Amino acid sequence: MTTNIQSLHFEPKLVEEIEKVGILKKLEAGVELMRPGMPVRSIPIILSGSLRIMRQDEEGKETFLYFLTKGDTCAMSLTCCAANRPSSVRAVAEDATELMLVPVEKLDYWMSIFPSWKTFVFQAYQRRFEDLLEAVDSLAFQRMDERIWRLLKKKAALQEKRYVYATHQELADELNTSREVVTRLLKKLEGMGKIKTHRNRIELMLK
């Protein structure tokens, strides 16, 4: 599952640079990479696997924002680094994940000399904006059953499988609702023929 940095459309010289100063990090599924308040010292570039980005409130309640996958980087890291501010989100490995950590100092310098890095940074901003708007849409316009269904589809797509391995409690936490509500609505989705529920696992009936 190892992806190397070469496959990410960077120019050869930049690839060289990244490999020189970047630190490869491997995360097992479920490991927390970043939490609100943590200082951000490096920019992660995801090589394989995926990160789940969550927003927390003061009491620790959470809500899902978006996933980062291969080739993505965290726009929050970019803004936090630039402003020298702590993280405002939580990042958790959704699967086993590999990423390259690039020190903050390079951000600006590379932007000025590597066009592909500049493109990369701007695309990151743009994609994360879209992702955040999608999160807003979900919160503002969709009911909980629809939100669960979409989350399941996204999770399944990440793995390219029709199974999602998660407990009802975990899904409830990601959507800032309660376990009972998730159970109830999963039953409803099952009744509609969209899924089948198993212990620790949900099967999506796509197509």
Add this chain to the structure above:
Amino acid sequence: MTTNIQSLHFEPKLVEEIEKVGILKKLEAGVELMRPGMPVRSIPIILSGSLRIMRQDEEGKETFLYFLTKGDTCAMSLTCCAANRPSSVRAVAEDATELMLVPVEKLDYWMSIFPSWKTFVFQAYQRRFEDLLEAVDSLAFQRMDERIWRLLKKKAALQEKRYVYATHQELADELNTSREVVTRLLKKLEGMGKIKTHRNRIELMLK
């Protein structure tokens, strides 16, 4: 109320450039500057007044995202321009507003030669990220009474007054709820001594 571009921390040469190519535009309160699907041909820099940025779903339901005020620019414009994509949000003048429209073509060029422009663009991204996260917080973690109360405080702060001129229906539209709910919760806030309601106008009892 006219603010000129000089007060925005740009270097003199850039100010000159902006004045040369920028188009000054004045909007009356309530006028729509941008709607979802519209092509974005220029980047607006707000000189005075404020813009209300809203997200819409397919059926036209809306939810408030954030306000832009003096010195701000629309990060959506930046991303949309860069990717040559239509707007994904709606922008409406909250008050009488003046803005400078800068043609897209300059975005990149100025970034490479004017440090203050680069800073400006990155700060815009950063601020709008924070604003969007605040919008997510509001949607995910707060009940409707709290959301109304916060919206009122923001609106009052924009004008630096203790009155907000709006009907219950308008507030309902901005929060994607119904007029009756707004009426009900405003009565509740009034009972708590936080506001006084009048026709077309709400008085905030701050301090």
Add this chain to the structure above:
DNA sequence: ACCCGTCAGCGACAATTGTCACAAAGAAGC
């Protein structure tokens, strides 16, 4: 097999929000 901890299912009820119907109050014109 049995125990035990985790996970899921379910019924009852509460809280919040959404919807409908209708009335009253205020503003503006005649």
Add this chain to the structure above:
DNA sequence: GCTTCTTTGTGACAATTGTCGCTGACGGGT
């Protein structure tokens, strides 16, 4: 004054979501 339109108020009810209590199912270990 009267009429009309807009805005606000309110009661009743529905839908959705949140919470509590309890039950049973499943799986891993012994």
